[in-house]
Amino acid sequence: MDQKNVVLAVVLSIAILVGWNLYEQSQVKDLPPPQETAEGTATPAPASASNAQATTQPQVGGAATAVARDRKDVLVETPRVTIKAPKLSGSINLKGARVDDLTLSEYEVDLDHPDDKVVLLQPAGSQNPYFVNFNWWLDKGFTAPDNNTVWTADSDTLAPGKPVTLSWTNPQGVTFQQILGLDDDYMFSVKQRIVNNSGKPVQAAPYGLISRIGTPKVLGYYLLHEGMLGVFNDKLEEIKYKDLKDEPTAKNDTTGGWLGITDKYWLTALVPDQKSDVKTSFRATPRGDDFSYQADFLAPATTIAAGATQEMGSHFFAGAKKKSLLDQYAEEYQIPKFDLAIDFGYLYFLTKPIFYAIHWLHSFLGNFGLAIIVLTFGIKALLFPLANKSYRSMSKMKLLQPKMQEMKERYADDRQKLNQEMMQLYKKEKVNPLAGCLPIVFQIPIFFSLYKTLFVTIEMRHAPFFGWIHDLSAPDPLGVLTLFGTIDWSVPASLHILNIGIWPLIMGFTMWLQQRLNPSPADPVQAKVFMFMPIIFTFMLGRFPAGLVIYWATNNTLSIIQQWLIMKRMGVAIGGGKAEAS
Structure with missing residues (x-):
């Protein structure tokens, strides 16, 4: 029960992402x-x-x-x-x-x-x-x-x-x-x-x-x-x-x-x-x-x-x-x-400021990819107080994991009693399980607005980043099915979803690292669902614009750093419980 709200937030985010587009269609060439x-x-x-x-x-x-x-x-x-x-x-x-x-x-x-x-x-x-x-x-x-x-x-x-x-x-x-x-x-x-x-x-x-x-x-x-x-x-x-x-x-x-x-x-x-x-x-x-x-x-x-x-x-x-x-x-x-x-859509109050911010940063940096990365830092700074509170709450839950595991073993045959004991533990330790959902909830409209900006504005069309990314509004062109460009093969449309590029893999890896810092769900089924989330999101976002994937990977990296620092300050071990004194 302690993770149901997180599961709900993840499911909601997946539904919204899928609802935007059949992302395979983003493979359609710019006509x-x-x-x-x-x-x-x-x-x-x-x-x-x-x-x-x-x-x-x-x-x-x-x-x-x-x-x-x-x-x-x-x-x-x-x-x-x-x-x-x-x-x-x-x-x-x-x-x-x-x-x-x-x-x-x-x-x-x-x-x-x-x-x-x-x-x-x-x-x-x-x-x-x-x-x-x-x-x-x-x-x-x-x-x-x-x-x-x-x-x-x-x-x-x-x-x-x-x-x-x-x-x-x-x-x-x-x-x-x-x-x-x-x-x-x-x-x-x-x-x-x-x-x-x-x-x-x-x-x-x-x-x-x-x-x-x-x-x-x-x-x-x-x-x-x-x-x-x-x-x-x-x-x-x-x-x-x-x-x-x-x-x-x-x-x-x-x-x-x-x-x-x-x-x-x-x-x-x-x-x-x-x-x-x-x-x-x-x-x-x-x-x-x-x-x-x-x-x-x-x-x-x-x-x-x-x-x-x-x-x-x-x-x-x-x-x-x-x-x-x-x-x-x-x-x-x-x-x-x-x-x-x-x-600019119904969220113009977000899409327009995001566009103006990227355009302004580009005037200094000369690269829209760098502008997106710097914008990510700015958004992270704006959401810092909220994220800080959320990560502190999640760290407390991580600290309580040994006790939670003990409860699961003690009340393995009585789910209702287990949930009651969990809620009492949260109340005693002043932990709010909902706090972990807040960053996800606030990131969804920002994520959507950035996607919209990358998708509809001509300024992003054919805008290069570095290396192999020549168009931030298009998916990462180097996929696993072509061994990242070393094989000259036109991948069939039916296999586009499997042809994951380098930046989506980076994004998936950072998501997995961030998940390692979060408290594990008490329910084994929920734990398995969470284990597959980085893989699911990697394939989902694989055909999204490269600029969006770069934003998500950068955001994940900043979240990992912020969360790790909070855990270190609170003496929480990566695997849960108190960290050993060095």
Whole structure:
């Protein structure tokens, strides 16, 4: 009975760890951003315009069931404006005025292929199209640009500080212009301008959309949102792909805000004028055997007098979800809660401080692994009073082990009497068996929050430690089934759980050492359960991110030192009872 609370705490921790993930899934490779959208999407006509043109979205071109072609072949089929920036490369398709070719120059798909960069946006006609488009709804009787409209550009290159103006004039004499700009990171500026030389007033409503064809392959972890998201009237809304299939339209009226599509590390987001009232929607449309997805906003329709010009400004983000960068944009453009594109979860009050602490320590140490180790020292210092009290109580129990063993032998056939005598002994010696659970209980949310931080933040992606650890967000790559890298063998997925790396073994060994310092359970069955705990946890944590395992091993080591010092000060032997005088 004296150890039941400890067993309960251990079982609880196991349940939570298993519940986070089928950790075998953490073996899934980091995928390039899902590319899906494109051909056909629909934005409703503005409610204020009773005679606004069309209520169905223009088709992008190409049937949903068309065979995808090579991306390079598709890109040379239409005139384009080149995008050149420090962190982005790609092009703008002048047919339809779509940003549909974008590569993230700083990020490789995986460490084994450093020249293979992450492709974020794809043109229609290629595999999994994914693009951004801005346009207008017009009165009936006026011709609006569509997916087949070929625009002219005043420059062949878009670069930071070098905007490009796209222009097209319809048969009625209305000129449409899109002035596109780009900063040194991932934010595009868009000015949608209409010059009305038609000789009569025209009613128009500007809109922007992100389109993605095909349901992307997602990791499927409950602690990570992938799909549609946005902030409307200061409130975050998240919709998974599967949920949007069931309810194919989700609409919001909002002042400002933002909306888009998120992957684990990448984001495309529309940011309308923050003072403008806009209608937004998320859509899922059946296309052959799959779906296309769209996020869009529609500004109010206004009347542009003959000879007048109207302009609306907005932005769109397409790139990596770096926390500092999202914070910078949120402040610069007054974008509400833009950092919520990163899924810090319900424990954000822990995950965010942990992220900031690791990031701050990294600025001094230059290594995220060292930052995690130093953070472990900091957390240990914060929990020191609680842990100290717990370890003192456990040391007292260790000191009482000879008496407890004697009781077990005396009352071997009377379990009820044994429990009564044990409780009296605890009361007499002022020992609290529950005290040993407290460090475990407090470590669980910290452990989870660190796991979440390592899992969702791009700053940890491909972050190296020392030696063989090249990615702290991935499992230890050297496993026992490959003799720690000496055998070139691709381990089958069914055996990943057995392919334990060096750091998980270190963690398991430190856990076993720490267990040796704890008092043994009075119940033989419980004692056997505890004996196997280090082995169980070694296999459980073996496929978790290496950074998390390094944290746990460091925490165990500090706990061993702290507990050993307390036992030495109290004169407690490792095996229980009083230590012999030296």
